[in-house]
Amino acid sequence: FLTAEVFKAQAAKGYQLVHEVVATEQLDEQVQAIVEQILTTGPQASIAAKQLVADIVQAPEDLSERTSQLIADLRVSEEGQNGLKAFFDKQPAPWIKSNKE
The missing domain is CATH 1.10.12 (Lyase 2-enoyl-coa Hydratase; Chain  A, domain 2)
Structure with a gap:
């Protein structure tokens, strides 16, 4: 946020701004997996x-x-x-x- 640099998802993961990066076609499946995991807590x-x-x-x-x-x-x-x-x-x-x- 200091530089307003635009960067790709993999860079965001490297900066630890996101936990996971998945292809667009895998997004729904990954979201469902995370939701199911949360529901076990x-x-x-x-x-x-x-x-x-x-x-x-x-x-x-x-x-x-x-x-x-x-x-x-x-x-x-x-x-x-x-x-x-x-x-x-x-x-x-x-x-x-x-x-x-």
Whole structure:
């Protein structure tokens, strides 16, 4: 943003401005794969993660204490415990909808 340089997608990836670069014809498939991955995350943990990102942007002070506490709280929450149990039991987490529904 300092130079207003125009650059291609591969350069954006090299600058770590984007995570992935795919061909146009692969875009829908890649978006679907990412959506499916996001849908496997715990809903409350996702909300907390988004709030943490917003907090970091708004309050640049050291948030390591808050982050550590948030992770600890989420891990012992009902959702966190259900997710851990599912992981250790090698089962889908309760919030993941099966294809049978």
